[in-house]
Amino acid sequence: MPVTPLFCAENARLDYARQLASRFALPLLNRRPVEGYWLELGPQRLELVTTGKHGAVYAEFVEGAARHRREQGGGRGQPVAKAVGLKGAKALPDIVDATAGLGRDSFVLASLGCRVTMVERSPVAAALLCDALERAARHADTADIAARMQLVHANSADWLSQLVATARPEVVFVDPMFPDTDKKSAAAKKDMQAFQHVIGDDMDSARLLEAAIAAAKVRVVVKRPRLGAAIEGVKPSAVLDGKSTRFDLYIIKALRPDDSL
Template identity: 50%
Template sequence: MPDSVPVIFDNQTAPTAAQQAVLDIAQQAGLAIAAESDAILQLHIVDDCLVLNDASDAKSQGVKVDFLSGQSQYRRAHGGGNKEPIAKAIGLKQGNQMSVVDATPGLGRDAFVLAALGANVTMVERSPVVYALLADGLRRLAMQEPELASRFSLVHANSAEYMQTQPAGSVEAVYLDPMFPHKKKSALVKKEMRVFQALLGPDVDADALLPAAQAIALKRVVVKRPNSAPFLAQTKPSMAISSKKHRFDVYINV
């Protein structure tokens, strides 16, 4: 992980209320605010959003958390019931207020689907940069849809360590989507994942997440994997639900 990913902001300019809110989130996450930097990965405030940029790529569109994007809203509109494989894997139906820990939230896209279906989702993120991106996404979601935003909780912690502090059976399900080498051909996804991999590095401790998740999940643990990937922690699931590009390995607690 890079030693420093600064937030680039000209501190000689008085920030707007929205910009100050973003700066507050960044400072709470322990990120440095700088007027300029030669760091390859940088955070910028663009249209009142916190955006992660790769300074070495002039064509980079940046990475942000946007729960109000067209993609998110499409999944929300078309993901009712069991139409979304993740919902089927988790055992979530429309309006079910089950509790879920997302221990590897990334940009929060799968967590958004679960919350939109009614789940109360706790996202646990150890990277201060990703934590700040998620917090900013939730800030903007709360301005437009406060009820939906209220279904999210965000914790800045190492997921395995966090789960080890939680009581057995304290959450109905745990969702895991650890980083895996990406083979998608889409240029946009490829660039986005390249920036994330440069930021986070390999998930060398991903196997430790499964036993920690199984210890706190009352009903099940779901692990999202590319179709060709081995089982997490070399542990065979109770069942698997396949989609076009991924499978969801389901570990049922009895």
């Protein structure tokens, strides 16, 4: 993937722009590009922008859809909550979201009370997440949820494999960008096209699934379009069907019967 640079026209925010550029190894420009895609730090937030037809993309935990989900969301009965095993559970699991993206699934799970480690390998997505998390931490409605979320900029397959036994999460959540048509049409909204263009497809999900199964103490959950293919390799132990989304569950006790949790 070509490197995506960062530009900031706000003098008051240049220090923050430098911190983002340094943490996520983004080239910092002193002039706005005339073509292509770039990250722009404005007065309010960090956005992925382009001169082309796509709208700006940013991660958001305070307003818009995140606010709606926080206020009207389906609680522990919603499909993603059932998939990670929250329905009827007494204790809330620690979750690693191994494909954090724009953090929407992580935010739902953290809103339900889970501690969520968001792991993201793309510097662009990780920078957008970092900025959204920082804004959420400063807002009274979301500060407690943000406090349950942390961001790691790494390849999850590598990061999960180096975890010591005491740091292994109960649940690993995986939602890769598949190079299949149903995912593309599901993400057909113009703004998401920009994200897909910059991030690209995830062609190594089988390796990630293996690392997730080796690291998770209780289960691995793979989110897929309802009719999408499962990740190659280990077969799911159970499947939860939703309206447009399916969750493939890999129950660790069934897969590693001798594992001492």
